[in-house]
Amino acid sequence: MEKELERYHNYPYQRISLQIAEEVIGMEESPVAALKRKRNSSIQVAVNLIKEGRAEALVSAGNTGAVVAITTLHLGLLPGVERAGIAIVIPTLKDPCLIIDVGANINPRPLHLFQYAIMAKVYAEQILQREKPRIGLLNIGEEESKGTNFVKETFSFFKSRNGNLLNFIGYIEGRDIFAGEVDCVVCDGFVGNIVLKVAESLGETITEMLRRELSRNIFSKSVSLLLKNRLKNLKKNLDYSEYGGAPLLGTQKICIIAHGASSAKAIKNAIRVAKEFGGHRINNNIVEALKKC
Amino acid sequence: MEKELERYHNYPYQRISLQIAEEVIGMEESPVAALKRKRNSSIQVAVNLIKEGRAEALVSAGNTGAVVAITTLHLGLLPGVERAGIAIVIPTLKDPCLIIDVGANINPRPLHLFQYAIMAKVYAEQILQREKPRIGLLNIGEEESKGTNFVKETFSFFKSRNGNLLNFIGYIEGRDIFAGEVDCVVCDGFVGNIVLKVAESLGETITEMLRRELSRNIFSKSVSLLLKNRLKNLKKNLDYSEYGGAPLLGTQKICIIAHGASSAKAIKNAIRVAKEFGGHRINNNIVEALKKC
Numbered sequence: 320m321e322k323e324l325e326r327y328h329n330y331p332y333q334r335i336s337l338q339i340a341e342e343v344i345g346m347e348e349s350p351v352a353a354l355k356r357k358r359n360s361s362i363q364v365a366v367n368l369i370k371e372g373r374a375e376a377l378v379s380a381g382n383t384g385a386v387v388a389i390t391t392l393h394l395g396l397l398p399g400v401e402r403a404g405i406a407i408v409i410p411t412l413k414d415p416c417l418i419i420d421v422g423a424n425i426n427p428r429p430l431h432l433f434q435y436a437i438m439a440k441v442y443a444e445q446i447l448q449r450e451k452p453r454i455g456l457l458n459i460g461e462e463e464s465k466g467t468n469f470v471k472e473t474f475s476f477f478k479s480r481n482g483n484l485l486n487f488i489g490y491i492e493g494r495d496i497f498a499g500e501v502d503c504v505v506c507d508g509f510v511g512n513i514v515l516k517v518a519e520s521l522g523e524t525i526t527e528m529l530r531r532e533l534s535r536n537i538f539s540k541s542v543s544l545l546l547k548n549r550l551k552n553l554k555k556n557l558d559y560s561e562y563g564g565a566p567l568l569g570t571q572k573i574c575i576i577a578h579g580a581s582s583a584k585a586i587k588n589a590i591r592v593a594k595e596f597g598g599h600r601i602n603n604n605i606v607e608a609l610k611k612c
Numbered sequence: 613m614e615k616e617l618e619r620y621h622n623y624p625y626q627r628i629s630l631q632i633a634e635e636v637i638g639m640e641e642s643p644v645a646a647l648k649r650k651r652n653s654s655i656q657v658a659v660n661l662i663k664e665g666r667a668e669a670l671v672s673a674g675n676t677g678a679v680v681a682i683t684t685l686h687l688g689l690l691p692g693v694e695r696a697g698i699a700i701v702i703p704t705l706k707d708p709c710l711i712i713d714v715g716a717n718i719n720p721r722p723l724h725l726f727q728y729a730i731m732a733k734v735y736a737e738q739i740l741q742r743e744k745p746r747i748g749l750l751n752i753g754e755e756e757s758k759g760t761n762f763v764k765e766t767f768s769f770f771k772s773r774n775g776n777l778l779n780f781i782g783y784i785e786g787r788d789i790f791a792g793e794v795d796c797v798v799c800d801g802f803v804g805n806i807v808l809k810v811a812e813s814l815g816e817t818i819t820e821m822l823r824r825e826l827s828r829n830i831f832s833k834s835v836s837l838l839l840k841n842r843l844k845n846l847k848k849n850l851d852y853s854e855y856g857g858a859p860l861l862g863t864q865k866i867c868i869i870a871h872g873a874s875s876a877k878a879i880k881n882a883i884r885v886a887k888e889f890g891g892h893r894i895n896n897n898i899v900e901a902l903k904k905c
Contacts, residue, residue, distance in 0.1 A: 426760055459718065459802055493807070510802070513803060513807060517789060518814055521814050524705050526818075552825050
C-alpha cells in the first residue's frame with residue numbers, strides 16, 4: 320500500500336494512515352459466518368477504529384451483508400431503530416430520488432419500512448434539500464386492493480402510525496420511480512436490490528444499443544464523434560458513482576456502502592458523501608424523529 | 613363501434629363481428645368482486661365466445677387480474693398446471709428474453725415457479741426458436757446463500773425436481789436480464805411486475821434525457837435531426853408494443869394480455885402473437901412436458 324501511494328507524488332500523507340487488515344471477506348461469503356470467523360478483515364478493522372474513536376466514518380466497497388452485520392453488532396443501531404437500511408440516490412427525469420432499502424434487509428417487517436421512511440425523510444431534507452419530501456411505498460398498482468399481504472400490511476401500518484410525520488403519498492408503481500414522481504421510495508431490500516441492478520444494467524444496455532445504432536454506417540460514425548460529449552453528459556446523469564456511495568441509515572456513526580465494482584471516482588464520491596453526512600446532524604435528527612412515532 | 617369502423621373504408625367487415633358487452637371492469641376494481649358482479653364485461657363476453665367455440669383466442673388490454681381470474685375460472689387451466697403466469701418477451705443486448713411471471717401470481721409457491729419454467733422453456737423453443745433455453749431464477753446474488761427463504765426454497769425445488777427437463781443455470785441477478793445472459797427469467801409476479809415497469813419507464817427516461825442533451829444548443833439541434841431515424845430504431849428495440857402482448861401461459865385456449873396503454877400497433881401485434889401461439893402446439897407441448905415432472 321505504501322509503495323502504491325508513493326507513486327502519487329503529492330498525496331497528503333499526513334492525512335492518510337494505513338491500518339493492517341490481514342483477512343478478506345469474500346463477496347460470496349455468508350456475512351454471519353464471516354462475522355464470527357474473520358476478526359481481521361478490513362471491515363472489522365475499520366469498525367474497530369471507529370469504536371476506539373480514531374475514525375468517524377466507514378466507507379466500504381466490500382461484502383454488503385458483512386458491512387451491515389459488523390456495523391450493527393459492533394457499532395450498534397441508533398436508539399429506536401430496529402434495522403439498518405441502505406439508501407441510494409438515483410437520477411430521475413425530475414430531481415434525484417432516494418430508494419430505501421436496496422439490500423440490507425430482505426425480509427423486513429412493516430415497522431422496519433416505516434422507520435426507513437422516517438430516515439429517508441430526514442436524509443432527503445438535509446442532504447437533498449427537499450421540503451416535505453414525498454414518500455411512496457413501492458407496489459404493483461396504486462389501488463389499495465393491489466399487492467402482496469406484506470405490502471398491504473405495511474400500507475396500513477403507515478396509515479395508523481404516520482399522523483403528520485411523513486408526507487406519505489401511498490403506493491407508487493415501478494414506472495413512477497424514474498419519472499421522478501416522489502422524493503423517496505420505500506421497499507423491501509429484495510425488491511430494492513433487484514430494481515437497482517435492473518436500472519444499472521438497463522442504463523448500460525441502452526447506451527450500448529445507441530452506440531451500435533450510431534456506428535451502423537459511415538455517415539453515422541461522424542455524427543457519433545460529434546455526439547461523444549453529449550453522451551458523456553447523459554452517462555454522468557445515469558452514473559451511480561457520480562452520486563457516491565449509499566449510506567447505511569440507522570447505524571450509530573457513519574457508514575457508506577460503495578458499489579463492489581467502484582472506480583476511483585466512485586470511492587472519492589463515497590468519501591464525499593461520508594463527509595456531507597458528518598457535517599449534517601442526520602443521525603441526531605433521525606433519533607428525534609423516531610421519538611415522535 | 614360500427615360507426616367507428618366505417619371510418620376505415622376498406623376494413624375487412626366479413627372478418628370482424630361485434631359483440632355487445634354492456635359492463636366495464638375498471639382498472640382499479642378487485643378482480644374477484646368483478647368476477648362475481650359483472651357478467652357482461654368485454655372480458656367475460658369474449659371468454660363466453662371461446663367456451664361456445666365461436667372464438668379461439670382472447671386478446672385483452674383490460675384489468676389483468678380480472679383476465680387471469682375469469683379465464684382461470686371459465687376456461688380452466690391446462691392439465692397439471694396449478695396457476696397461470698404472464699410471460700413477456702423483452703429486448704436485451706443479445707437475444708430477446710422471456711420473463712415469467714410479470715403479475716398474474718404475486719404470492720406463488722415454488723411449484724408454481726417450476727411450472728412457469730417448464731412453460732417458458734416450451735414457449736422459448738417454439739416461438740423464440742431457442743435450443744435448450746437457459747433458465748435463470750431471479751435473485752439478489754448468484755451464491756446459494758443469498759436471497760429470501762422463498763427464493764431458496766424455490767431453488768431447492770428446481771434442483772430436486774428438474775432432472776434433465778430444464779437447462780436450469782441457477783440464480784441470476786437483476787443486471788443479467790438486460791445483458792441477455794439467459795433465455796428465460798423466472799420470478800414471482802410481484803417482483804416481475806416491478807422489473808417490467810421500471811424497465812419500461814427507464815427506457816422512456818433515458819430517451820428523454822438524451823433528447824434534452826441533444827437539444828441543448830443549436831449545433832446539437834441539427835445533429836439531433838440527423839439522429840432522428842437512429843433513435844427511432846433504438847426506440848423500436850425498447851418498445852414492448854413491437855413485441856406484442858404477453859401470453860397468459862397455463863390456461864386452456866389462448867389468452868394474450870396487452871398493456872393497458874396499448875396503441876393500435878400494440879393491439880395489432882397482440883393479435884399477431886395470438887395467431888402465432890395458435891399455429892404452434894404450445895399448449896399441447898406444455899401438457900406433455902408437465903407429465904414428465
